[in-house]
Amino acid sequence: MMPSSPSAPPTALTAPALWRRMACWLYEGTLMFAVVFLAGYLFSALTQTRHALQNRHGLQAFIFVVAGIYFAWFWSKGQTLAMKTWHIRVVDRNGLPLPQWRALLRYFLSWIWFLPPLLVMAPFGLSGGEISVLMIGWVIVWALLSRFQKHGQFWHDVWAGTRLVEAPRLPPKVKAKPKG
Template structure:
């Protein structure tokens, strides 16, 4: 005799609500301050290495880091690994933790490096007007910053980093 044993249905997973725009912006500001400190440290490390290799007198005459594409790439990688590392291992940067926000896949699991890279690149699009409006078109610095912040708000309001990387930012319950 074969018995059909049907497992009782699992209760539905409690769906976390999506993080709102003010909370996302607050986490961005918090993480921006932390990233500034990390970039200062990374720059000091590169400058110290340049001084050790070239000598301090040569460094006083000409700073080899100014306009150096390798140095710019190094700082970009530092930024990516700052965000990507936090997103991959725990789903939260320190700013996101302070504002109870977590990044996750749509099924609730953790994200991978490719998703982190997509999020990082799409979220970084707001820097394009900041960097190039002034240099290429001669627009004032204030106006290019305003255009960049407008792009940031548009990116966040449309949730383009979430859509492009198939992730979501959720609001965690109070503990």
């Protein structure tokens, strides 16, 4: 039997407000533009792809892997840049840092933000406006479903055994006075 690991005090496991988590989510999407751009550039340079639709599935798979590495690495450290900005941290159920495997599990489960509308729209020839409404509608529904979870967490976090929690703000640094 393994000894129980110390857990964080219950107050440290408070979920940030939904609006803060969604603001962080939007900011994360903005930052992901740079990750996707660099991954796409690297892929096209390595494969000598000259046309946007040439080798499209390979590019999608490559970006999926790069994004997985990005998120798993940062989440195992506790925060992405967007999470630092919004003072949010990801931890396991006990408030401890995530091991790599749990961060990867969270990454795979976080695709629930996108997969249901993508699967619904795949067999239909939907216009851009219809796709946008479907995607935005699902994101709103998925975010609001966290209100039905006991600790206010997103359901993919519950299933992954992770939690988004408030990260304490650091006090401002005080400059030391020179001795004189």
